[in-house]
Amino acid sequence: MEDRWDRAPAGYLVLNDSGIIIHVNTTLLKILGWSQKDLQGQRVDVILPIAARIFYHTHLFPLLRMKGKVEEIYLSFRPRSGHDIPVLINGRRRYDLAPISNDLVIIPIRNRIQYEDEILRSKKAAEIAVLAQQEAEQALIQQYEQRLLIRQISQNIRDSLDLTHIFTIAVQEIQQFTKADRVAIFQWDQSPEISGTFIAEALGNKVESLLSADRLETRYLATYYLARKSAGDILVESQLPDLGMSDGLTRFESMEELTDLENSKAPSNQAICNYGPQRFQIQSQLIAPLLQGEKIWGLLFIHQCTEPRFWQLREVDLIRELAGQLSLAIQQADLFQQLQAELREKERAEAQLIQINADLSRTQALLEQLADTDGLTQIANRRSFDRRLDQEWARLAREQQPLSILLFDVDYFKRYNDTYGHQQGDRCLVAIAQAAQQVIGRSADFLARYGGEEFIIILPNTPRAGAMAVAEAVRQAVVALQLPHRTSPVASVVTLSIGVSSLVPTSEDTPFTPVHQADQALYQAKQAGRNRTQGWSP
Incomplete structure (x- = not known):
């Protein structure tokens, strides 16, 4: 505390209630021309003129003791030089110390104006500093609000x-x-x-x-x-x-x-x-x-x-x-x-591609169907028959189930064409194909035009007896068509000769084994007089 007061620009004097000097700061010592050693422990009277002593003991100290403080009291101090110095005194009693002390702040009148100017300058500087701080705080607030505004707009852009x-x-x-x-x-x-x-x-x-x-x-x-x-x-x-x-x-x-x-x-x-x-x-x-x-x-x-x-x-x-x-x-x-336009274009291109693929699939399916279909009778052709025979042969070989083949052709068909013409011959073949297709009702049964006036039927999972029954049904269905054939030696209408073969596929045989057997049976039917069904026998 004393160090702080020693650096103060004003004089500082500490007295006890007996008027004994306890401390004098450096500023006041310079004003009075005394040293700390000279004044410490002396009565205050040694630095006061006679009139000032009387005023101190009768007015200043009693007022300080009664109110605990004094403000702007005019008094004179006597320095070592002997030339009295008018001063202003502000004082207060210190009850927090033992013994109680009286602290006086002494400002020479000649320094008052200088102090007031310094105070005004300090006050103005403080006001400027406060204003600058307020402006800085306001700038920070505005900067924060600007950042917040920019962030809000940026967020809207992102959202x-x-x-x-x-x-x-x-x-x-x-x-x-x-x-x-x-x-x-x-x-x-x-x-x-x-x-x-x-x-x-x-x-x-x-x-x-x-x-x-x-x-x-x-x-x-x-x-x-x-x-x-x-x-x-x-x-x-x-x-x-x-x-x-x-x-x-x-x-x-x-x-x-x-x-x-x-x-x-x-x-x-x-x-x-x-x-x-x-x-x-x-x-x-x-x-x-x-x-x-x-x-x-x-x-x-x-x-x-x-x-x-x-x-x-x-x-x-x-x-x-x-x-x-x-x-x-x-x-x-x-x-x-x-990107949306590109996406729409991509989706349009993909839709077109899907449509093209669908068209290609339909076209391919149609081509495959045309490749597998007889152009005249619209039933399966020889190519389709070969593929189907391989499939059924492999399946029935695994299952060890019987496979039957019916091979038939039109009796004396060349004479029929010569008599009625090729167009009528074509119509005759179409009618035979339709009649045979109606007889074989199962989805697994397969009818194909084998060549010329020859037709062939695959009957999966069908033993010999069943195959013979189907063959006879097909022959009778064609007879029932009552297609005139006046040049046929065996009947007045179109008739069929049918060869039948039945076997369970084995590794020793090939898919064409039953076809060959059916062809032999067909030959036997023709040798026996035609218009009949003939099962194969060794």
């Missing part, structure tokens, strides 16, 4: 690829944050003409909407930007021309270096270009380009309409960053649309 939704939320949040009178987004048309429309907007009180305004009028707000910013940077205007100006000349108070109007791409009639801001009572504005790659897709407008507004650098930086985020949303949405 949605719908530009209408993104822009609607963005203009509302920007308008609320900047307290601007109008925040709007303009999109250029996809055409070589300089035209477009406003697609999103957020308004303050009593501000005209751009969405419902005439399209021709609002386009001048966009061409106004093009007339002044050819480099694609943000346009900052804190003071637009007076609304009453008719010559269209523009005055700026911009934080950005504006493009020289003589070198800009401004329309020839500058008054028309200025018409947009004047028409919508815009006094201050920020215009930031929204980019799609290197192309200007549209514009972000920040308008102040009620009064001019000097745009702060942090506000300009914020709008520039937000425009960058919205440009990113535009690029993402464009990429998404491209």
Whole structure:
């Protein structure tokens, strides 16, 4: 404590109730010209003139003892030089020490003005420091709020690829944050003409909407930007021309270096270009380009309409960053649309491919059917019969079940063709095929045209007796057709001779073993007089 008071700019004196000096700080020792050793333990009277001694004992100390403190008491001290020094005294009693002490702060009158000036300077410096701290705190708050706004808009961009939704939320949040009178987004048309429309907007009180305004009028707000910013940077205007100006000349108070109007791409009639801001009572504005790659897709407008507004650098930086985020949303949405278009094209191509494959499958099935079908009778042909015989032979060999083959042809068919003609002969073969197909009702049974007027039937899981019954049924069904055959020696109608073979497949035989046997049986039927069924026998 004493060390701190020794470094104080004012004098510091500690007395007990008897007036004995307990401590004198370095500042007061310098003022009085005494040393600590000279004064410590002495009565205070040694540094007080006679009048001051009387005043101390009769007024100052009694007042200090009664109230516990004294303020701004005028007194004189006598230094070692003998020239009295007028001072101001502030004091208080210290009850926390034993014994109780009286602490006095002594300021020479001649130093009072200097101290007051220093106090005022210190107070002003403190106020400046407090103000700077408040501004720094406010800047941090604004920076945090800006980061929060950017994060919210960025989150909306990540959560949605719908530009209408993104822009609607963005203009509302920007308008609320900047307290601007109008925040709007303009999109250029996809055409070589300089035209477009406003697609999103957020308004303050009593501000005209751009969405419902005439399209021709609002386009001048966009061409106004093009007339002044050819480099694609943000346009900052804190003071637009007076609304009453008719010559269209523009005055700026911009934080950005504006493009020289003589070198800009401004329309020839500058008054028309200025018409947009004047028409919508815009006094201050920020215009930031929204980019799609290197192309200007549209514009972000920040308008102040009620009064001019000097745009702060942090506000300009914020709008520039937000425009960058919205440009990113535009690029993402464009990429998404491209991907959707590619996906639709891929789906269309896949659908076409599926259709082509289906057509190919149908065509292939039709070709296979044509390859396996007899063109005249529309039943299976010899090729299809061979494949089916191999399949049934292998299956019945595993199951050790009987397989029967019926081989038949038309009796005296050459004479029939010679008598009735080949067309009628073809019709006769078709009728025989249909009649035979109706007899073999099981799905596993298989009828094929074997060649010329020869037909063959596969009867899986059918023993000899069953095969003979089916063969006889087929022969009678053809007779029942009553197809005239006046040149046949055996009957007046078309008849069949049928050979039948039945066996259980073994490894010693081949699939054509029963066919060969049926052919031999057919030969035996013909030798026996035709129009009959003949089973094979060794």
